[in-house]
Amino acid sequence: MRATLMYQAGDVRIVEVPDSRIEHPTDALVRITASCICGSDLHPYHQMTADKGPARMGHELIGVVEETGSEVTTLAKGDLVVSPFAISDNVCEFCRENLQTSCVHAHAAFWDGLEEGGQAEAVRVPLADGTLVKLPVAPDSALVPSLLTLADVFGTGYHAAKMAGVQPGQKVTVIGDGAVGLMAVLSAQRLGAEQIILMGRHQDRTDLGREFGATDVVADRGEEGIARVRELTGGHGTHAVLEAVGHMPAYEQAIGVVRPGGVISRVGVPQYEEAPVGFRSLFRHNIRLAGGPAPVRAYIEELMPDILDGTIEPGKVFDASTDLDGVPAGYRDMDERRSLKVLVRP
Amino acid sequence: MRATLMYQAGDVRIVEVPDSRIEHPTDALVRITASCICGSDLHPYHQMTADKGPARMGHELIGVVEETGSEVTTLAKGDLVVSPFAISDNVCEFCRENLQTSCVHAHAAFWDGLEEGGQAEAVRVPLADGTLVKLPVAPDSALVPSLLTLADVFGTGYHAAKMAGVQPGQKVTVIGDGAVGLMAVLSAQRLGAEQIILMGRHQDRTDLGREFGATDVVADRGEEGIARVRELTGGHGTHAVLEAVGHMPAYEQAIGVVRPGGVISRVGVPQYEEAPVGFRSLFRHNIRLAGGPAPVRAYIEELMPDILDGTIEPGKVFDASTDLDGVPAGYRDMDERRSLKVLVRP
Structure with a gap:
């Protein structure tokens, strides 16, 4: 499959990588239908040294569940889901206090620290039951850009x-x-x-x-x-x-x-x-x-209804759209302030 | 009258100064019956340079109202009062939000910035209606040490x-x-x-x-x-x-x-x-x-009842007592950790 890798500051490439696959019984495999480039991706785009790369990029994603691990109970193949930028079990002491970005589970992490990423064709999502939230729309819904903001920027x-x-x-x-x-x-x-x-x-x-x-x-x-x-x-x-x-x-x-x-x-x-x-x-x-890092998982259920009924349209922050091949240019455009936020449809 | 002056680090003296007197119609003149030395007084006791001195000391006090300015309406001669460490009008935008330490009145101040102080025989209290709170006990009440903590440390x-x-x-x-x-x-x-x-x-x-x-x-x-x-x-x-x-x-x-x-x-x-x-x-x-600096004025009414009925006894922090002459030794004792907090009865 293809994914976005950053090799060092200013050097972003679309590269063939091994297919993502289930590794733990709590994982889900998600085929990505919408992702984007984040303002925070520009920090490594400015500063990353070659010894830190190559790094898989992208921490905001919507996609279709393709396969679930044996312990995943709330998701099924075919579900459209959104993933917050932080992986969490959503049941630990801190998650229950709505501080999912401090989840204490051994598999809790930020996407940016994992060997997977949202600017790609597919992704293995750890702690799928805790992390992913089902979306009641089709992958080609006009609401997708707004729903994608629930992964990070709106939350x-x-x-x-x-x-x-x-x-x-x-x-x-x-x-x-x-x-x-x-x-x-x-x-x-x-x-x-x-x-x-x-x-x-x-x-x-x-x-x-x-x-x-x-x-x-x-x-x-x-x-x-x-x-x-x-x-x-x-x-x-x-x-x-x-x-x-x-x-x-x-x-x-x-x-x-x-x-x-x-x-x-x-x-x-x-x-x-x-x-x-x-x-x-x-x-x-x-x-x-x-x-601090937003526990966006905590806010998804609260913010989603106003998006679904059209009260708000946070997806207006996307002023450009591209396929995977256009991602390196998307970084450049955001860096040069020609784009506010680039939507990626792999 | 006599008052405590700090000339520089380590040099505290009891000195004859001009009698305090009413200067503004919102002032009250208070004869001090109980005051104390604060842990924060030890900061200048360690660091003050001679060019900053001599400075009047003491920002916690209880005393008897001796005279009031023509615009003072809530206090009368003979009232026993406690003064917070900050002067405030208690009616401005910030005081009404219980942030009396950010009072915007032109006469608002910390005692430590004024040419008056609590470690003395008497004091002119600016903005008397806003600053002072009446105490329903006699000056020689056994509750005075606990009530004095409302001026700073308890609040x-x-x-x-x-x-x-x-x-x-x-x-x-x-x-x-x-x-x-x-x-x-x-x-x-x-x-x-x-x-x-x-x-x-x-x-x-x-x-x-x-x-x-x-x-x-x-x-x-x-x-x-x-x-x-x-x-x-x-x-x-x-x-x-x-x-x-x-x-x-x-x-x-x-x-x-x-x-x-x-x-x-x-x-x-x-x-x-x-x-x-x-x-x-x-x-x-x-x-x-x-x-930040505590708006202790905001807490006095809330905390006083438990002191009056004996539920709590914050005055136990005073482990030594002296008259004015003993104040310099009191600083030394607190600095050398021989006293926790020294009560002063001028």
Whole structure:
């Protein structure tokens, strides 16, 4: 079968690999019908050294169950399923608390750490009963792009808003106009935020952000951007800041725009380890810090109905589509900001 | 009148100063009947340079109202009152949200930033209506030491537990066996924590901690201390970590013992600005960071009844008592860990 491999920064290829197959009785073999390229795939696309490669890519996928291991009880051949970016048993102590990204099962993992991946023809899914969720549509449904966002970006944006405890009537800043940032806007709107300020500088994206519920757009960065948000909020900043970038300037911007007593909720994977948290930055005004890898598995059942009935259309973040052969160009287009998010139909 | 001045690190003197007097119509003049030395007073006692001095000391006080400004409406001469360590109007946007330490009134301040202080014979209290709370006892009541803890240490320990969202049945680690740490133990117990692990190495203090509700005491620090807490909690650490020290090793210890999805709530004033918050430390397992200067004003009415009816006795943290002349020796005793907390009766 064919799969996407990254050999090092900037070097993505479609390669013939051994067919995926059941290895454990809790596995399922899934024939992939829709996958995509993630903003977080661009981190290795910028930084990966050759000794770390080649790595199988893709952690968002929808597909048809082709075979199940002997211990899989909730899935059958022919089911259309979506897989979160994290493998979990969904029954351990942490999964039961809706923290599936900290599942303690020995086979729990992120797709990005496995020898399988979603940008491929097929995939072995470990802990299939815990990980996969059945979709009540056909593989060629027009809802597939929106349902695919449940694998990562919508659940991740929603996690940012949930961990920030966004309440009706609150003011929220979203930092970053990538797919996760736009999903954070949609999520803040869903939770009843009154003012949603989107910080981003790509007008086609911020226009989509306005469609998802952003009330204000701030294109300025740094001190100018901070001053603009404070101006828009009567001087004090916003209760919640949803940080969907992961670079230090975004963190510093978050500190600049958060209201006393407010919360910075991070879902952009931090590209730094140390950051200001002392008296001047967080402590003086009781600013809280929250977030982490989103347990998107926890949110799928909650978010799916609004997609199925057409209330929301998160799939609008896909502005390009390709087959497997077009994946390397898809990385390039996303890296050069020509595409927001590329859908892959293997 | 006489007051405590710190000239520089290690140099505390009782000095004749001009009598305190009403300056603004919202002020009250209070004759101090009980005050104390705080663990946080030891930070300048270690670090203050001569150019920063002399500074008036003391931010916890009980006293009798002697005179009120023309706009003070809720207090009268003769009232016994307690003052939080932060001056606030108690009516602004942030005070109404119970974040009095971020009060936006022009006269809002911490006592430590004012030309007045609690370790003195009298004090001018700005924003008296907002700041002071009447006490329904006489100045010589045996309850005064416990009521004095409402000015800072009890409210601060309680803030740590509240900001951590301590719930019935949870496991909690308290880092630090100073007065605030012990009050955090009492607070976690009050909020229903099932297991309360106190990390501290002074047995007289940890014994008092056990009396306040600690179920386990860990005297080890660093990796040994972390391993011991994990052993006591089935391997995963505790839902909440209440950090009542403020030094980097305490922060690192907190990261070591917090459970995935858990929260580190800091009330020890950070003696650092940058700290680990990236993928390895906080992000990977959705660890949250909370805390800051406690809005103790918000907690006084809630915590006082249990003191008045004898349910709790937080005043047990005072293990020494002195008049003003004994204050310099009190600093020395606390610094050398001969006293836990020194009560001052001017």
